[in-house]
Amino acid sequence: MTALQSLRSFFGAFRAAVHAAAAVDMHRSPDARDLKMLGISQKAFRAIHL
Numbered sequence: 684m685t686a687l688q689s690l691r692s693f694f695g696a697f698r699a700a701v702h703a704a705a706a707v708d709m710h711r712s713p714d715a716r717d718l719k720m721l722g723i724s725q726k727a728f729r730a731i732h733l
Contacts (some may be wrong), residue, residue, distance in 0.1 A: 696720055 684692075699720035704714035715725055 695721045700716040703721060706713040706717075712725075713728065718725055718728055
């Protein structure tokens with residue numbers, strides 16, 4: 684993995700985390716793409732009681 688790929692991966696994961704946190708803050712379910720990027724299945728996320 685090159686340095687550029689590492690940076691893209693980091694910022695992609697950071698973006699997904701920010702979007703997921705914002706969705707939860709607004710009492711919504713995060714986008715499936717963001718959960719997938721974070722390694723969380725939709726089924727596992729739905730099992731969390733917020």
